[in-house]
Amino acid sequence: MKQNQNSRRTNQLAHEKLATIMLFEVSDPDLQLVTITGVEVSVDRSFMRAYVSCDASRYEEVSAALERAKGRIRSLLGHALGWRVTPELAFQIDTTTDEAERISRALENVPPTLGVEKDENGYPIAADAEGNGDDTADETAIDVAPAGDEAEGE
Known part of the structure; x- marks a missing residue:
């Protein structure tokens, strides 16, 4: 929904009032540990x-529980x-907190490939580039290097 200063203020006011009602006025045990994360009010309210x-x-x-208490909450909200x-x-x-937790757990279990050393372009640096008998890494570096660098090296 497109927001302007007035709609943000309206949403904030409604959010505060609804949160207060849920915290102090509604005594349903099924609504314990419930958080109002956001409120959107239509333009005509x-x-x-x-x-x-x-x-x-x-x-x-x-x-x-929210469906059962909807009438009482609406009445208190109107007042x-x-x-x-x-x-x-x-x-x-709102399932965004659950998604954030799932992503956080996934980031804790980092695959071993992310620990591999990479060059400035993000490509893995080959282990054989240190002179273990494989010349392909050196040839690739020469092929990729700009023509001006080859002249300086000679």
Whole structure:
């Protein structure tokens, strides 16, 4: 959704009010350890999508609890915001934290090929280039070198 200063302010206000309601007003045990990660309010303020983060094993449980409490949350939100129209609520599970954790675990298990020494172009430096009998690395270096460098070397 395209945002301007007014819509960012509206989203921020709705985010703060919804988070406060979820923390202090809603006493459903299924909604413990639930975080509101973001809120998008439509331009006419008639619809609001709230992104909710929780443990990956509790997605269905939290979704069901949010559906049960949606009417109460909407009523409290209408009083807290004081807008002419109370927005219709839609909750969506935010899985970005789970994806970030998965990527972090993948980066911890670095494959051994990433530890190989590389040249300035990112190509692996051959182990045989140190004079182990293979002349292909030296020939390649000569073929790739610009013509001006060969004249200086002679």
